[in-house]
Amino acid sequence: MTSRRTPDRSTAGTPDRASARTPGRRPGGPDTRGEILDAARESFAGKGFAATSLRAVAREAGVDAALIHHYFGGKDELFIESMSLPIDxxxxxxxxxxxxxxxxxxxxxxxxxxxxxxxxxxxxxxxxxxxxxxxxxxxxxxxxxxxxxxxxxxxxxxxxxxxxxxxxxxxxxxxxxxxxxxxxxxxxxxxxxxxxxxxxxxxxxxxxxxx
The missing domain is CATH 1.10.357.10 (Tetracycline Repressor, domain 2)
Structure with missing residues (x-):
């Protein structure tokens, strides 16, 4: 009698991790920090310091806003890094x-x-x-x-x-x-x-x- 293979319950019905991520967002990688800085420079130049938000920068860079906090801490630090200032x-x-x-x-x-x-x-x-x-x-x-x-x-x-x-x-x-x-x-x-x-x-x- 032919045996029927039992589905692997550990994976059945579980979405692939990559497809489960929020569309348009990706984790940190080798170029992520640089892409965040590029997006920040564009935003600071186009909108000014006060009107620039971390969420908008994250959206433009295609990353989660939490990554900006991870790399830079906040908007002040992001500005300092994006301008390559030698001192805070x-x-x-x-x-x-x-x-x-x-x-x-x-x-x-x-x-x-x-x-x-x-x-x-x-x-x-x-x-x-x-x-x-x-x-x-x-x-x-x-x-x-x-x-x-x-x-x-x-x-x-x-x-x-x-x-x-x-x-x-x-x-x-x-x-x-x-x-x-x-x-x-x-x-x-x-x-x-x-x-x-x-x-x-x-x-x-x-x-x-x-x-």
């Missing part, structure tokens, strides 16, 4: 705010030059600064991200009506100095030692903030 702007804000109000100017220029004077920091910052002055999209990304993570927190400490204008004026001083020292390499700014630059610029920055 939130750490910059914390360092600036950690101390007496009447020494804000000195702390700002000290932290700023500290980033630029490190070999890796200078290389990355040069690339970012060149991109900012040549691309409206990159300029918008930087403007909105830095506003959220540095300008707003520092402005709140000043407690004056025109606080954001004051901090923006400081930013104009710092960007101007960076252009002349590191890109144009205009002497004597380009060859002046860091302590001298700090001594010369700190009072001017402090004046913008508290005068």
């Amino acid at each position: 702007p939130r750490q910059v804000a914390a360092a600036i705010l950690d101390g007496p109000r009447d020494e804000l100017g000195r702390r700002i220029i000290t932290v700023f030059l500290g980033v630029w004077e490190s070999p890796d920091g200078q290389q990355r910052m040069k690339a970012i600064l060149r991109s900012v002055v040549s691309s409206d999209e990159v300029a918008r990304m930087m403007r909105e991200g830095i506003t959220q993570m540095i300008i707003h927190p520092v402005s709140q400490v000043l407690r004056v009506p025109d606080a954001e204008l004051r901090v923006s004026l400081v930013a104009s001083q710092l960007l101007g100095m960076a252009l002349t020292r590191y890109l144009v390499e205009l002497d004597p700014i380009a060859t002046t030692d860091v302590p001298t630059l700090i001594d010369r610029m700190a009072p001017a920055i402090q004046h913008y903030l508290t005068a």
